Amino acid sequence: MSKVRGVESGRDAFDQGVANLLASYRAIPPEGRVRLAKKTSNLFRKRAKNPFPGLDVSGLDRVISVDVGARTADVAGMCTYEELVATTLKYGLAPKVVPQLKTITLGGAVTGLGIESTSFRNGLPHESVIEIDILTGAGEIVTTSATSDNSDLFFGFANSYGTLGYSTRLKIELEQVAPFVELRHVRFSDLQTLQDTMNQIVDDPQYQGERVDYLDGVVFSATESYLILGRQSADAGPVSDYTGDQIFYRSIQHGADSTPLRDRLTIADYLWRWDTDWFWCSRAFGAQNPRIRRFWPKQLLRSSFYWKLIALDHRFDIGDKLNARKGEPPGERVVQDIEVPIERTAEFTAWFLENIPIEPIWLCPLRLRDPSPAGADSNRPWPLYPLEPHRTYVNIGFWSAVPKRTDQPDGYANRQIEIKVSELDGHKSLYSESFYSEEEFDQLYGGEPYRLLKKHYDPGSRLLDLYAKAVQRQ
Numbered sequence: 001m002s003k004v005r006g007v008e009s010g011r012d013a014f015d016q017g018v019a020n021l022l023a024s025y026r027a028i029p030p031e032g033r034v035r036l037a038k039k040t041s042n043l044f045r046k047r048a049k050n051p052f053p054g055l056d057v058s059g060l061d062r063v064i065s066v067d068v069g070a071r072t073a074d075v076a077g078m079c080t081y082e083e084l085v086a087t088t089l090k091y092g093l094a095p096k097v098v099p100q101l102k103t104i105t106l107g108g109a110v111t112g113l114g115i116e117s118t119s120f121r122n123g124l125p126h127e128s129v130i131e132i133d134i135l136t137g138a139g140e141i142v143t144t145s146a147t148s149d150n151s152d153l154f155f156g157f158a159n160s161y162g163t164l165g166y167s168t169r170l171k172i173e174l175e176q177v178a179p180f181v182e183l184r185h186v187r188f189s190d191l192q193t194l195q196d197t198m199n200q201i202v203d204d205p206q207y208q209g210e211r212v213d214y215l216d217g218v219v220f221s222a223t224e225s226y227l228i229l230g231r232q233s234a235d236a237g238p239v240s241d242y243t244g245d246q247i248f249y250r251s252i253q254h255g256a257d258s259t260p261l262r263d264r265l266t267i268a269d270y271l272w273r274w275d276t277d278w279f280w281c282s283r284a285f286g287a288q289n290p291r292i293r294r295f296w297p298k299q300l301l302r303s304s305f306y307w308k309l310i311a312l313d314h315r316f317d318i319g320d321k322l323n324a325r326k327g328e329p330p331g332e333r334v335v336q337d338i339e340v341p342i343e344r345t346a347e348f349t350a351w352f353l354e355n356i357p358i359e360p361i362w363l364c365p366l367r368l369r370d371p372s373p374a375g376a377d378s379n380r381p382w383p384l385y386p387l388e389p390h391r392t393y394v395n396i397g398f399w400s401a402v403p404k405r406t407d408q409p410d411g412y413a414n415r416q417i418e419i420k421v422s423e424l425d426g427h428k429s430l431y432s433e434s435f436y437s438e439e440e441f442d443q444l445y446g447g448e449p450y451r452l453l454k455k456h457y458d459p460g461s462r463l464l465d466l467y468a469k470a471v472q473r474q
Helices: 009-025 081-091 106-111 151-155 191-203 267-272 281-285 303-316 317-326 342-356 412-423 438-444 447-458 466-470
Strands: 064-066 073-074 094-095 128-137 141-145 165-176 178-189 212-219 224-231 261-266 330-340 363-368 395-402
Touching: 009 064, 009 165, 009 395, 064 081, 064 141, 073 081, 073 412, 081 094, 081 165, 081 267, 106 165, 128 151, 141 151, 141 395, 151 447, 178 267, 191 212, 191 224, 191 363, 191 438, 261 267, 281 395, 330 342, 330 412, 342 395, 342 412, 395 438, 438 466
Parallel strands: none
Antiparallel strands: 064 073, 073 165, 094 165, 128 141, 128 165, 178 224, 178 261, 212 224, 212 363, 330 395, 363 395
16 A cells, blocks of 8 residues: 555654644633634634634644555645645645645635535535544544444534534545646637536536536626636646746636637646636735736745735725725625526526626536435435535635625625525525524524534534624624
8 A cells, every 4th residue: 555655754743733732622711712723714704803722733734644546645634735735746646626725724625615626526525535533522533434423423514614623634535637737718708608518518528529627617797708628638748837927817818709728737737726816816916917926926926925915904904995095985895605506607697797896706516426425315415515416506706895885784795695696596605704694594504403413512512603603703
């Protein structure tokens, strides 16, 4: 069995990390709220300060081992995908789903929700998990899987956002990948044709006779949108570089009457194609201005640095102060990922373009893997985010701000989006601000099954409740 070199030292360091984690849990007084002590976060919702020290996760940031023959990896919960991918690509392997941003952790993508261009065939990150070790709210580390006696925790962990516990180790499936990805950028002049083509590719992963291994898209307007079709390739040859002066999302645009534009990337550059400019959000910092970009340090063209700039804006309200100097109203942050059934994609996108002045918009189709794991509920395998099996959805991402309306309550635009998504039988991710009533939230995110899990695995309520964390931002 082939494994990563230095596994024993890696295992020793991991074991010490677990010991430090448990010690930090026990140091928090019984009345104290338990949270992680993290230097970085990919959450877009503010939360109340915790007067108690956070859990020490400093030793849980690594790949423990890789089994090349079985195509699996044991990974510590705070290991970033940047570290995980760098390790597995040495063996021609990658996680089945690699979320777009380098500093997303494996544990975060599983207890939250991750997605990417393999999700139309590989589902979501939690579906590639074989086994998890979880520090529960009760202060115990339990091992759970789809077939274990405590499988309710395994299936309920996805979308629980640390309210049932924190993963310390995850055993995940990997897939073999080629060293290059051949790209085709296909332009559409109407949203319905885009939707229909995306649906056809999900059902039969090819387009005009060429295999499709990766599938996502970008909407610039109702009359200009693209599907980005990727195919793995072992053929050597020139590749593009979007880690410096060139900007990936601009590279996909071309004339309405031209044939699909082709491109080529290394597998590593493909997996991180969105990180360099945080999709397109780097333009808010001037990083896409050619006069600025030529002097911008290349090592700071990455999402983790933009997060630091966002943190400064949150702290000092820089954006709103600049707006005020220009005589403009403060902004309402609209940073969301939602899912609607694929047949409602054109409808939602058209509504969004007409009502929310944000562009571009990201599209990423997904289906839960078939069959569901043994022991899963056939109708609701993942009860805290109940997507239907055998049904295709499209994740629609939009990340910017709109002018606040003085005649409406705070969060007005976000609330209109929530209402529209529910009307179309969809859901939204909880990494950002939410405005649901408790009754609505209960219907959408677990309800009674969640309460039973909470009572069993966090009987002392040491961890926040999901509604309190996601909506009330406690």
